[in-house]
Amino acid sequence: MKQLYLWALCCLPWMSQAQNLPGMAPGSTPNDKPILHGKNWVAITGKPLAATAGAAIFHQGGNAVDAACAMIAATSTMWDVLSWGGETQALIYHPLEKKVIAINAMGYAPTGATVDFYKSQGMDYPPKFGPLAATTPGTPGGIMTMLAEYGTLSLEQVLAPSMQLAQGYPIEAQTANAIESGKGRIKEWPYSKKVFLPHLGEEREGPSPGEIFVQEDLYQTLSKLVEAERAALKAGKSRKEAIYAAYDRFYKGDIAKEIVRGTREQGGLFTEADLANWKVKIEEPLHVNYKGIDVYKLKEWTQGPALLQSLNILENFDLKSMGYNSGEYINTLYQAMSLAFADRDFYYGDPAYVKSPMKGLLSKEYARERAKLIGEKNDPKITAGDPYPFQGETNPYLDILNKNKEKIAALDPSQANSTLDETFLSAFQSGTTSVEAADADGWVVSVTPSGGWIPAVIAGNTGVGLSQRMQSFVLDENLNPFNLPEPGKRPRVTLTPSLALKDGKPFLAFAVQGGDSQDQNLLQLFLNIVEFGMDVQEASEAANFNTYQMQSSFGDHEIKPGAITLREDTPEWILKDLLRRGYKMDFWPKTSGPINAIWFDWKHGTFWGGSSNYGDDYGIAW
Template sequence: MKIKHPTITLMKKIYFLAFLFISWNALAQGLPGLGAGTTPNNRPILHGKNWVAITGKPLAATAGSMIFQQGGNAVDAACAMIAATSTMWDVLSWGGETQALIYNPNTKKVIGINAMGVAPTGATVDFYKSQGMDYPPQFGPLAATTPGTPGGIMTMLAEFGTMSLEQVLKPAMDLAKGYPIEAQTANAIENNKDKIKEWPYSKKVFLPHLGEQREAPSAGEIFVQEDLYQTLLKLVEAERAALKAKKSRKEAIYAAYDRFYKGDIAKEIVRGTREQGGLFTEADLANWKVKIEEPLQVNYRGVDVYKLQEWTQGPALLQSLNILENFDLKSMGYNSANYINTVYQAMSLAFADRDFYYGDPAFVKSPMKSLLSKEYAKERAKLIGEVNDPKITAGDPYPYQGESNPYLNLLNKNKQTVAALSPEDLKAGLDEKFLADFQSGTTSVQTADAEGWVVSVTPSGGWIPAVIAGNTGVGLSQRMQSFVLDENLNPYNLPEPGKRPRVTLTPSLAMKDGKPYLAFSVQGGDSQDQNLLQFFLNVVEFDMNVQEAVEAPNFNSYQMQSSFGDHEIRPGAITLREDTPEWIRRDLLRKGYIMDFWNKTSGPITAIWIDWKHGTLWGGASNYGDDYGIAW
């Protein structure tokens, strides 16, 4: 038996505590710990000269690396990774939605991909209320928007990729033929099997052991999806036929696109959805189109940050940066009580505007010009005090663009409702269902290559338990639940046929000195832009390298309306990492926060930093979940 000497054990404890003290104080002073690149991480930095592929699942990262090794660019690889993750079911499937930001080195522009599905025919406020609902449901055929991910993949590939659809879909098709399912997904199926049994096509795919004690696949079991394989094969066949008819690569990919949205695949999706109580029509799918759009952008201390438009929550991060630019965050110290209090309230202000003003700009134009103005941010910043204000509400940005607010009466009504809340109303804690709804998952995809293409994607929708549309193997989105049915909550985000719900999905790109600087996104519902904001500040304000920044402890706020379930809010509630020092806890308690502590709070962030000095790519994959990357 090996006996530890008590003096040596004591000295080890002293050295460890000293290390923690030095590291914490270095961070608190805005210093990069023991020197950039040397602070111990749970995972190594990924260094690549030619390419980097990072996503939420190891097998999907492998799919990206396979495409890169065959000569594909970052867009080709990203499409293969989305297709692979959609086939693996954990937090998305083929009937979900895809949104992306792409830096095109040929035009030197950042462009947005809007492949969010829309509300189907008949999906109106009156319809859902007639069903006795306060919000569209979380699950089932009435939760489904039209499929967006297939169109997103094919549009990205056709417009910005270099490979054929057949090449890019091969990893996903191999997975559909059968792959060893992960424990997380297998257990999610088993835990949700009662709900899955409500839908015959889902039961057929997900529960291969019906009648046994465990009806879902077991971890490591080969999970086969023959219907999905046949659907993907039909896309490849459409492309092959077009190429044989002398069509171009792009035309051939769009031939596959048409087969999905206008051909036999669409017909079966509609038939299978309507059979199970859904609202889809063939016209809903045929009329839907991917939008290639101009992203929104602000400059924060010399860095241009890009997010998708207000049909996502992305602009809330931009608003937060504008507000925080009015404070010297670095002097406050990393994750000090003052820093946390300031960033928390800045997010509360930005997310209050998100909750009231964001929606599909194709239907009602939000006041984004003024919401993203530095002048409006400066006024909002004045509301940040020494103590958290649990009654923060949306502001009125319209005067900052010389207009009158068309919903001023609703805004004032909201302010009166919140002002009337008692202290007891504001003391709600964090229950398990609320947290599950608030942080409903997605996945993330980041790719970059030596040619200069950079891609950031947050595909999602169709997570377990999902309704599968007929014999297609395509699991439908649950994104209708992100609409609200009460105009008092958000007059811009009420369901209408053809309208996109305001979603949480939010890829990010940043440029510095006119060149790509960062690509970053994260899994996790309403927590996404909170974690991404703190990641960005870790890099820009506290000089962390990309791996340090994705692993560093974040805090999560719940002082914003959940985009899922019952759309609840928990003012002043905050999740901190377990090692938050006692003196910071006391300060935050005095500042009015209701605290909760977790072992890890970094959020499952994936990111790429472009090192222009050395001409290399640095990748970071959080230690939070299954995030995984490969570089070369």
């Protein structure tokens, strides 16, 4: 990372992208990756092989839901910072019903996972790794529910690519090196060691890049799902009923029994009832309107509403006149996000247990009051507001809120720790993957699946890596009274797919990996397109900034007031302006985040796919 004032002022490619300089048509600027143009379909995700899986499903006549399910399954099999025991959350545009549907396939806390239990283990937060970090598996149920309800193909067809991958595929350097670097922890769990470390005792015990990586246990588990579907079809069941027969085998049959046995053997809390009682929820998403565009996010069991709150706040400013990534623009966005994320940190949680004040939080009136708090300089003491009066209620947690405000007001901002060490950044921006798919019939899918990243505990002889999502709970109600662990409760997660409609038709499908940075990058992508006229690929590669003035959702849930990551070619005059405004800066070569997005060109009846130059993400269009 470079230090302040070391940049050549002539290196400003992003300025021309943003402003569409005279003589340069939109879309003609030199991006690292080309736009994906398609007439029939688009499939984008975190690994090229997984995008190929989506393309294969489209070529078989599947719709965007079928293709998205195949890509989720493939990325889970390839350990693209997730596994089969993780969680899946999606937004689906249903072209016949002309509405956006939300899929909640987040696992929940198992029996015995309580505040008192974790505190009795000497923990300040649930652990980052291991069997006690695991929520129940959600991804298998998410895939099968989406496929059964909105897909067209069989489970066998959709799982075929991932089953081939499980039989052996050339592993990428990113995953292979993650296994090797995490092998110390992997050796603590016998079933993980069996799968991940094929060269035990050698200098490199994990697979090498390009080596054929075989997962026989996972292949057998997927085969059992296909067997259940085949048996149901043979018995005269419908396509939908047959898929749910496979669902039941995973959550109530022999697969579930082995997951529970293997997890408990390694110190976990799962019971068979935990898996049997868990259900995928099909929900109504939340949305706000920003300048005629309806933006949809999942409910407050994710961080998604923070993007909606940010848009409501920013609607009170003339962002375009500020100029893309000017000091004033960055300062305004930074504080708007700080206000929204402060509310996220205090009020968001599983609405099935404690109902968050979302009506007030998403009201335009509340946003106008929050917008008044944005000043010329950054405020490191921003705290959660009180949205309850904006929905005609009294805040039941006012005492805690006021106590927190008094505590923060007493802090000396100069003493705030804003150092961005590697451990903090690794936790804050923990990756996952994203999946975007659309087809000519009008189906659109945006997904941010995650959980079960390396190093993961594998549940017995199933090949299923378990989630680490329990760490997103807190154990102190003063931090968030809505997000304390209870058996059956879902943690408030960072995972946050997005869909936007304009004039009642799909406008943009977009998602990104990267922990707490997700809605920051997605907000800036959206504004790049809507306010500054960038095309979807320009917007995906453009220079974003990252703020850390929020509780990290991982590890020790730290907050870094005023800390900001900028792209290293940020001009000197902007750096001086931000320094004057109270920011503590560090710099990266690329700051877009691995964004994947689809923009809908209704004038020509085509798709424009974008995938940033940040990581391995890419797609295929036809």
